[in-house]
Amino acid sequence: MQETAILADAACDLPRDVMAALKIHTIPFRIRAGEQFVADTRDEDALPRLYQQYLVGRQDHYAESVPMVERELEEHLLRNVVAQCDRAILFTIASTRSKLYAHASGAVIGTVARSVRLRREAGRSGLFDLTVVDTGAIGPGQALVVREAARMALAGASPQAVREAVETRLRDAAHMFLVPDELLYLYTRARQKGEGSITWGRYMMGSAFNLRPVVHMHQGQTEAIARARGSEEGRRRVMQHAEQCVRAGDLLVPAISACYAGPLDEVRAMPAYQSLARTAHSHGVELMLAPMSLTVALNVGARAFGLSYLAESPTPFA
Known part of the structure; x- marks a missing residue:
């Protein structure tokens, strides 16, 4: 059976221990504050400090969340995913709220094509398989969709079955x-x-x-x-x-x-x-x-x- 990596972006509000138990990996967002950029990786230890820095008492709204673009997503997946498993399912925040789903969908072909050499060097054969799924939700809603989808995938469900479950049952x-x-x-x-x-x-x-x-x-x-x-x-x-x-x-x-x-x-x-x-x-x-x-x-x-x-x-x- 091929190994499957379960990926979710940093807007998915799952507790750290649940993510670890379900083997869910985080795709970062970028936080742009003026000319500065910081990574939102769902680091629970860092979040209280980040709330104080970017939220408490601030009304200027100088900070905003920015999804990685296609090339950045390709680089992240090539560095962290493609040599460790044979396929991955990326569950994104609602496409109506962020461009991440569109960017990730656009990154599929480039990621698969550029993964061949890295996979060969890691002793893996065959093409890398990447599936991108729009959860249609944000925050805790996204967390529940990802939790159930990850449970299905870890139990052996195919990416197609997981995607159909999200798009026909869980998302709505x-x-x-x-x-x-x-x-x-x-x-x-x-x-x-x-x-x-x-x-x-x-x-x-x-x-x-x-x-x-x-x-x-x-x-x-x-x-x-x-x-x-x-x-x-x-x-x-x-x-x-x-x-x-x-x-x-x-x-x-x-x-x-x-x-x-x-x-x-x-x-x-x-x-x-x-x-x-x-x-x-x-x-x-x-x-x-x-x-x-x-x-x-x-x-x-x-x-x-x-x-x-x-x-x-x-x-x-x-």
């Missing part, structure tokens, strides 16, 4: 909920990107009454589905909703993924999280909590909270 079932903390950051970032997710009027009202939107992303569509009195109330409502879905048996796969652009102990200390953890454990559902990737956090601000599950017909959010 990914629901992500986001609760921002810094409204001014979210407003100015959305304005920079030409998005209407939060208008000046909504920002002013939210600031005046301490309201935070609960944002829902599903099948590429993003909308504010509720308002909460403060970000902590928003997090509580999202976690209570997830707990209702667990109790109702709504989940397509027994896992929930959460992320936070701040100290994870702040989330763990919440009674709603502790209740969700107990319910998940009693129903055989894995609850994962990870630092929010810098690539995602740069778009939503410090102390933003995200949660995702996979479900075809989930309990309505209340």
